[in-house]
Amino acid sequence: MAEEKSPVRKKIQATDRMNRIMADYFYDVNEAATTGSRKVAWCTSVGPAELLRAMGFAVHFPENHGAMLGATRMSTDLIPEANAIGYSPDICSYLTADIGAYLKKTTPLAKAYVGIESVPRPDVLLYSTNQCRDVQDWFSWYAKEFGVPVIGVTSPRNVNEVTDAHIDDVARQIEALVPTLEDISGSKLDRDRLRETVSLSRECTELWKKVLETALAAPAPLTFFDGTIHMGPAVVLRGTRQAIEYYELLLAELEGRIRAHVGAVENELVRIYWDGMPVWGRLRQHSDLFAGLRASVVASTYCSSWIFPSFDAGDPFQSMAKAYLELFIVRSEEYKERYLKEMLSKFSIDGIIYHDAKTCPCNSNNRYGMPQRIETATGIPSLVFSGDLNDLRCVSDEQTRTNFEAFIEQLEEGKSC
Numbered sequence: 001m002a003e004e005k006s007p008v009r010k011k012i013q014a015t016d017r018m019n020r021i022m023a024d025y026f027y028d029v030n031e032a033a034t035t036g037s038r039k040v041a042w043c044t045s046v047g048p049a050e051l052l053r054a055m056g057f058a059v060h061f062p063e064n065h066g067a068m069l070g071a072t073r074m075s076t077d078l079i080p081e082a083n084a085i086g087y088s089p090d091i092c093s094y095l096t097a098d099i100g101a102y103l104k105k106t107t108p109l110a111k112a113y114v115g116i117e118s119v120p121r122p123d124v125l126l127y128s129t130n131q132c133r134d135v136q137d138w139f140s141w142y143a144k145e146f147g148v149p150v151i152g153v154t155s156p157r158n159v160n161e162v163t164d165a166h167i168d169d170v171a172r173q174i175e176a177l178v179p180t181l182e183d184i185s186g187s188k189l190d191r192d193r194l195r196e197t198v199s200l201s202r203e204c205t206e207l208w209k210k211v212l213e214t215a216l217a218a219p220a221p222l223t224f225f226d227g228t229i230h231m232g233p234a235v236v237l238r239g240t241r242q243a244i245e246y247y248e249l250l251l252a253e254l255e256g257r258i259r260a261h262v263g264a265v266e267n268e269l270v271r272i273y274w275d276g277m278p279v280w281g282r283l284r285q286h287s288d289l290f291a292g293l294r295a296s297v298v299a300s301t302y303c304s305s306w307i308f309p310s311f312d313a314g315d316p317f318q319s320m321a322k323a324y325l326e327l328f329i330v331r332s333e334e335y336k337e338r339y340l341k342e343m344l345s346k347f348s349i350d351g352i353i354y355h356d357a358k359t360c361p362c363n364s365n366n367r368y369g370m371p372q373r374i375e376t377a378t379g380i381p382s383l384v385f386s387g388d389l390n391d392l393r394c395v396s397d398e399q400t401r402t403n404f405e406a407f408i409e410q411l412e413e414g415k416s417c
Helices: 014-036 048-055 062-071 075-084 094-103 106-110 134-146 164-176 176-184 192-216 224-230 232-236 241-259 280-292 314-327 331-345 368-380 397-415
Strands: 040-043 057-058 124-126 150-153 269-277 296-299 353-355 382-387
Touching: 014 040, 014 057, 014 224, 014 232, 014 241, 040 048, 040 314, 040 368, 048 057, 048 314, 057 280, 062 075, 062 094, 062 106, 062 134, 062 232, 062 280, 075 094, 075 280, 094 134, 124 134, 124 176, 134 150, 134 164, 150 164, 164 314, 192 224, 192 232, 192 241, 192 296, 192 314, 224 232, 224 280, 224 296, 232 241, 269 331, 269 397, 280 296, 280 397, 331 368, 353 368, 353 397, 368 382, 382 397
Parallel strands: 040 057, 040 124, 124 150, 269 296, 269 353, 353 382
Antiparallel strands: none
């Protein structure tokens, strides 16, 4: 039977360094916005940030801000503000929490970083619909609010195999953004700087992949819950030397844990794959629960979303297009099913948990029979639980806890047979 014990949380020592790097990033963007020293661009989390960074923009990522609203448990009280101006409670709760925070003139940045009073005012907003259509509506609302341009890339979706036609289409759209960005920034695109930025992003993504793949070891030196925190530089600082240096530091620490046979979860008993979004307002609670049950959540589709192996400094526009088209969320059910089977085998998974996030259908992969098909094909048990990334009104803590405990007990019994 799955017996929960008091979890022993093993702090990753590099966390302090990451916190300083993230603080420097937020202060830098704030300085650009408040002094006008640089233009500020808002970008979706898997949009062509390399182009913006190469053109000298300070880059803000509203989805990162949305996750902060969720993690600080501010979002549930702010979402109704967006609902009141016409946004459905069923759409992305990053969007509704973020707009709600703007309407209420509040931000977790002000509480975490002395001197920051608000999110940075944008000079331009750049979206890519590779993850969902909600980002276009989200950015368009702010464009009207601030009276600034909104530009973007309309991505193919439900892609099985990424073809040259797909890549050419998206590459042309990315390159077509350049004249507008040059007008706003007041300078021409430096192609050499773009190549350098893409090269740095490639190096960052390779290190981030190595970090996540340390969890191939048993016991795993980090968990999904660690990954949701330490992916911060890969999201907001890819294309910079700071992100690379941080992941070199983190990787060295995790490799040291492997050599010393130190696991993130003490006495790791079962290994879990997490598909879908985290419940940001319950990260600590879920982390402690699994650790207490000696269950290590060793891999996820979510944290792997910032691995871009196709970045190529030799062909920046084509490679950015290919990289952002290859994302799991862009792909067909057939591709996703194949990918998940490979990951279950690669990480020696005992069970897979699917998060059915009420407001994030594009990241909820349980709705069309995939859990049943994969379980039939692999024999690996699965659990679907209902919740949400940000709206805690959609989360039943007691039911979720009971379901997780019963699932771990099932996995324990299966291993003992």
